[in-house]
Amino acid sequence: MKVFISKNIPSPGIEALEKSGFEVYINESSHRLPQPDLIEACQEVDFLLNVGQGKLDADFFEACKHLKGVALTSVGFDHVDLDAATTHGIPVSNTPDVLSDATADIAFLLMLNVSRKAFFRAMQVVNGAWADFEFTKELGTTIQGKTLGIYGLGRIGLSLARKAQAAYDMKIIYHNRSRNIEAERLVDATYVNFDQLLTQSDVLSVHSNLTEETQYRFNKDAFKRMKSSAIFVNTARGKIHHELDLIDALSTGEIWGAGLDVTDPEPMQPDNPLLKMSNTCVFPHIGSATLETRTQMALLAANNIIAAKNGNNMPQVVNVDVYKKA
Numbered sequence: 001m002k003v004f005i006s007k008n009i010p011s012p013g014i015e016a017l018e019k020s021g022f023e024v025y026i027n028e029s030s031h032r033l034p035q036p037d038l039i040e041a042c043q044e045v046d047f048l049l050n051v052g053q054g055k056l057d058a059d060f061f062e063a064c065k066h067l068k069g070v071a072l073t074s075v076g077f078d079h080v081d082l083d084a085a086t087t088h089g090i091p092v093s094n095t096p097d098v099l100s101d102a103t104a105d106i107a108f109l110l111m112l113n114v115s116r117k118a119f120f121r122a123m124q125v126v127n128g129a130w131a132d133f134e135f136t137k138e139l140g141t142t143i144q145g146k147t148l149g150i151y152g153l154g155r156i157g158l159s160l161a162r163k164a165q166a167a168y169d170m171k172i173i174y175h176n177r178s179r180n181i182e183a184e185r186l187v188d189a190t191y192v193n194f195d196q197l198l199t200q201s202d203v204l205s206v207h208s209n210l211t212e213e214t215q216y217r218f219n220k221d222a223f224k225r226m227k228s229s230a231i232f233v234n235t236a237r238g239k240i241h242h243e244l245d246l247i248d249a250l251s252t253g254e255i256w257g258a259g260l261d262v263t264d265p266e267p268m269q270p271d272n273p274l275l276k277m278s279n280t281c282v283f284p285h286i287g288s289a290t291l292e293t294r295t296q297m298a299l300l301a302a303n304n305i306i307a308a309k310n311g312n313n314m315p316q317v318v319n320v321d322v323y324k325k326a
């Protein structure tokens with residue numbers, strides 16, 4: 001059987017596939033293949049190991065009749081038309097859990113970075129503008145003991161909550177569609193409604209999936225309800241906040257700072273006003289970017305493909321209905 005890997009992955013993932021008898025084809029370039037090229041590459045392979053956030057839409061599944069399964073190298077699957085995959089009988093798997101701590105670390109890093117204006121201060125040094133122990137200017141703020149609001153207390157949100165409580169004694173509040181009792185057993189977190197999350201959080205960190213319901217949930221109205229001292233952090237998906245409203249809220253002082261690992265679109269253009277502010281920090285979607293995590297993600301994706309090849313269900317399948325149909 002043949003598998004196509006849409007961008008290079010750590011070698012243990014490739015080795016696992018080869019060891020189980022796959023002929024492996026890899027797009028060696030560092031660029032995402034445009035959809036026509038991806039469709040072309042998938043014409044004669046049995047499986048696709050899809051790296052990154054390139055869209056897999058209805059046209060893709062319609063055009064790739066030979067595919068027997070797709071393994072994503074992400075936990076998020078908002079870029080995939082799962083209904084179309086299911087219609088065509090194609091199981092799709094994701095990579096939950098193995099990236100939760102790494103992504104929570106990036107949320108933490110953004111939270112600290114923005115609260116201490118660390119990126120802005122480091123850029124002053126790079127640009128030869130070292131401010132000689134200015135005692136009253138460009139001061140940051142502490143997060144110790146403050147209230148961390150989590151929008152979407154799932155795997156990554158929980159990891160962040162535990163770190164923030166253990167290391168900084170932060171008070172944790174969260175909003176989900178309903179209470180997460182399991183998480184509440186693991187961390188001292190209080191369920192609040194959306195408005196309470198907005199008005200009570202000193203730092204508000206977004207960890208929900210991107211859905212029709214969460215798209216642009218953080219907009220003008222939401223930022224207006226937040227504290228003027230609040231820091232907004234998003235490591236989930238760029239479309240969950242409305243970028244122009246965020247720029248407005250920061251410029252008018254409606255909120256104090258923002259840290260983003262995700263933007264809409266990605267990449268962010270270098271002339272974006274968010275890159276010029278002293279209370280912002282933008283990372284290029286590096287939540288899961290450690291060697292250890294990316295290796296585990298590659299292995300998990302490979303193992304899902306190997307399971308499907310052996311006639312088993314993909315363990316991390318996200319369109320479970322595909323197996324009910326069969």
Ligand SMILES: NC(=O)C1=CN([C@@H]2O[C@H](COP(=O)(O)OP(=O)(O)OC[C@H]3O[C@@H](n4cnc5c(N)ncnc54)[C@H](O)[C@@H]3O)[C@@H](O)[C@H]2O)C=CC1
Pocket residue numbers: 075076077096097099100103151152153154155156157175176177180207208209210211213214235236237261262285286287288
């Ligand atoms: N920056 C990066 O590199 C990474 C980003 N991500 C993003 O993080 C997201 C979360 O990942 P996990 O924690 O593993 O997912 P998860 O499924 O464990 O957690 C998501 C949480 O959001 C909640 N949620 C969904 N809709 C909601 C709504 N309308 N209102 C309030 N809460 C809602 C869910 O109930 C769940 O508790 C992924 O979907 C992905 O988009 C994930 C990994 C890396």
Ligand SMILES: O=C(O)C(=O)CO
Pocket residue numbers: 073074075076077099287288
């Ligand atoms: O896993 C995800 O959803 C990402 O965004 C990248 O790891």
